[in-house]
Amino acid sequence: LHELFESARRNTPVVVFFDELDAIGQKRSQLRNTGLRGLVNQLLAEMDSVNSQNDGLFILAATNHPWDIDTALRRPGRFDRIVPVFPPDLKAREAILRYHLSKKPTDNVDIAHLAARSQHFSGADLSYLCDVAAEYAIEASLESGEIKALSTQDFDKPLHEIKPSTREWFETARNFAMFANESGSYDDLLDYIRQHQL
Secondary structure, eight states, rough: HHHHHHHHTTTTTTEEEEEEGGSSSGGGGGGGOOOHHHHHHHHHHHHSSSSSSTTTTTEEEOOOOOGGGGGGGGGSSOOOOOOOOOOHHHHHHHHHHHHHTTOOOOOOOOOOHHHHHHOOHHHHHHHHHHHHHHHHHHHHHHHHHHHBBBBBGGHHHHHOOOOOOHHHHHHHHHHHHHHHHHTTTTTHHHHHHTTTTT
């Protein structure tokens, strides 16, 4: 971790991005492994830059579990802003579907209709939806002996089978937003949950 920051400092300006921050920045009170506690401490030391200069260094992170991040990492000067990224809205779903269908043979796929039926789907869910619909179209082509382009109807079965992966996350997040929001960190999340009746 120290070498990562040293390399970043040598190459400023630079953005350091940590994906799944909860894996290395988990609350120390929940950690039994002293190695992981040391990792959190090292991350704090690198971000505070007591011995090093962090000018030109911009640090970002992503997590699906913001409530598991050590509170010291969320203090001013560290990861001091939380920006929630919610499932794509209707226009974004249309764009994501259009992108994933752009390299597949299609026959008048009603993207607006599919986007309307895929509320709460993540980008990954939409990608998977397109892949499964294409598999059904391939199976139909093999059975009929004729090459069949992907149509809106090929999405009917996958839309019944595939459920938004975000629902399970929102069930967990709702508890934190409702019962562990003393600082107001989850106000945006709570508003989204209420607005979308999740």
